[in-house]
Amino acid sequence: MAKKSSMWTPANIVTCARVVFVPVWLVMAEVLGGPGAGGIAVFVAFCLLSLTDKLDGYLARSRNEVTTFGKFLDPIADKLVVIVALCYLLECGAPVSWALLVIVAREFLVSGLRMVVATKGIVIAAGNLGKWKTATTMVSICGCLLAMALANTPTVAGPLQTLSYALLAVAVVLTIWSGVDYFVKSWGALADDEPEDAGASDASGSDASDAAPTWDDAVALAFEVLEAARKRGVHVGTAESCTGGLVEAALTAVPGSSDVVMGAVGSYACSVKQAILGVSGDTLASVGAVSSECAQQMAEGALEALGCEASVSVTGIAGPGGATPGKPVGLVWFGVSVAGQTRTESVVFPGDRAEVRLRSVMHALGMLKGALEG
Known part of the structure; x- marks a missing residue:
């Protein structure tokens, strides 16, 4: 009823x-x-x-x-x-x-x-x-x-x-x-x-069909991101929902990261996405927080909110609940914005909540590294 x-x-x-x-x-x-x-x-x-x-x-x-x-x-x-x-x-x-x-x-x-x-x-x-x-x-x-x-x-x-x-x-x-x-x-x-989850390893090493990455893997990849940012002379920031700040945590786990990392916006609630990152209310109402449009607006909003030149966003369904028709558990949308260009992509990750979040961290770092080196 x-x-x-x-x-x-x-x-x-x-x-x-x-x-x-x-x-x-x-x-x-x-x-x-x-x-x-x-x-x-x-x-x-x-x-x-x-x-x-x-x-x-x-x-x-x-x-x-x-x-x-x-x-x-x-x-x-x-x-x-x-x-x-x-x-x-x-x-x-x-x-x-x-x-x-x-x-x-x-x-x-x-x-x-x-x-x-x-x-x-x-x-x-x-x-x-x-x-x-x-x-x-x-x-x-x-x-x-x-x-x-x-x-x-x-x-x-x-x-x-x-x-x-x-x-x-x-x-x-x-x-x-x-x-x-x-x-x-x-x-x-x-x-x-190939299935979408099999194509996630290009830049991040987080192939959804491979063994789950470890935190040490994330920190090692974060080191490469920081080096790429230094070579390009830019500062980086993150806008995170389902990862809850883990991308920034991986970056700041590297000694000396303070010269590159500006910070993170932990936009777990839609109200924070709107108020801090400028995500459109129409976007949230029409396509939801787990969408290409939201990931794009989160990444672009992070540039302004954090005063950085490069950013990465993460928004998805880590599980075990939260799935809706067309949006299964493990679906994560990513956005990366560098030099006025924003790109989004999605991956459906396997595993439990912790594994989905860690794979998301790896993929976000991989996208950011690729954009900085591109």
């Missing part, structure tokens, strides 16, 4: 209502659509349908009720609204077939990419490009519907229709751009024929 009540939050109810109302709106458009009051009613109904996307997002964040069900259903509802509306416009003779083709093709490709990389424990979350793409598409569709309703007033309908098609062209560009962004984020997983 508790599980059911936790799923049926106000935000999720709004999202479900949006899905249910889509076929109702289509029937309404088929019956009432066209010039005149009926077309205005169709336009207003679609505007309200579009605005529910903002409403359910606001409810989820403001009430701290972001759920797995909501993350699953909300993007599907958005796509359903857009595709049904474009199909209706196409049926009415609007030249939107090219936009419909691009949008549908992009959704198929992105869904496929997400499924493939999910098998390696990597979650590719929606970014700001996707949000702008959806918003621009919705606005352009609203403009097309209003232009159809005002067809008897050509001095208004003509320019409005031209503007709407221009916005739709922008939406298509954003659709392609966001699709390429997904592909770039997935490239590492697509190009690697």
Whole structure:
């Protein structure tokens, strides 16, 4: 019973209502659509349908009720609204077939990419490009519907229709751009024929299929990181969540590290991630703390918070609990920021909590060393 009540939050109810109302709106458009009051009613109904996307997002964040069900259903509802509306416009003779083709093709490709990389424990979350793409598409569709309703007033309908098609062209560009962004984020997983946990040893020596590293291994690797930082003439800092400061501990275990290490931000709580490191509340609400976006913002925030030129971030699920769909125990996201460039990657580590944390330390140090030497 508790599980059911936790799923049926106000935000999720709004999202479900949006899905249910889509076929109702289509029937309404088929019956009432066209010039005149009926077309205005169709336009207003679609505007309200579009605005529910903002409403359910606001409810989820403001009430701290972001759920797995909501993350699953909300993007599907958005796509359903857009595709049904474009199909209706196409049926009415609007030249939107090219936009419909691009949008549908992009959704198929992105869904496929997400499924493939999910098998390696990597979650590719929606970014700001996707949000702008959806918003621009919705606005352009609203403009097309209003232009159809005002067809008897050509001095208004003509320019409005031209503007709407221009916005739709922008939406298509954003659709392609966001699709390429997904592909770039997935490239590492697509190009690697080995399981994700078998590819973690390149720089850190923390191959998830090897024997667990020791603390002495971490300190030895930390020594190499410090030497690389000295050669480059930079200071380093860390932003750590699941490792709880162990990366900094390995660095400061090396005698003389004070000339390089500026410190660490132990951002175990999301509130600290926001307040100290500047992680966006929208990021935490939409994709969570264990994500590429959060790792990137943690690493970049550490540069400013600690006054260093190089940083590494760690955020993950060390276990034994905390797993969610698409984010298993052992999933850790890393970010490294050096010379204005930030890179993120994830690994799913085996072992118990202590082993996951130590492997994470090794991987973080390896990423930082590689970035400093690169």
